[in-house]
Amino acid sequence: MNFESELKKGNFFISECNQCNKIVWPPSEFCNQCLSNNSWRKCSGKGIIVEFSKKEDTYFAVAEIENSVKILGQIVSGRPKIGDQIKITDCGIADDHYFFKMIILD
Ligand SMILES: [Zn+2]
Known part of the structure; x- marks a missing residue:
């Protein structure tokens, strides 16, 4: 998943922590709160x-x-x-x- 290449195509993805469910911004592979892995999902907008x-x-x-x-x-x-x-x-x-x-x- 590459945030910027998706954004270029008009798809706004956000990264969300698998562990604590925090939405991590700027988008990242890892949670800035608990350091777990994030997963990507399309934002509701x-x-x-x-x-x-x-x-x-x-x-x-x-x-x-x-x-x-x-x-x-x-x-x-x-x-x-x-x-x-x-x-x-x-x-x-x-x-x-x-x-x-x-x-x-x-
Ligand atoms: Zn987390």
Whole structure:
């Protein structure tokens, strides 16, 4: 499993500890809490907005995914409020940076 090659294809995987079930971020083969092996699973892509900003006509938000991983992404539909539920609709790597696009769920 290679996190970045999957992300490039638009698949957002997360690593989760087999022992203590912690979601480990940045993604890793090993748990940073109990040093057990992690396994990989596809992320639900669902999260909550914890912060947002607007640049020109585009909103960007920090979202907490699955109550643990914080990512920065662009909001492609809707106007964000803190606490809104979002879903990641696209992700990848551009110019050596991870990017995420998200929509706001009703
Ligand atoms: Zn662990």
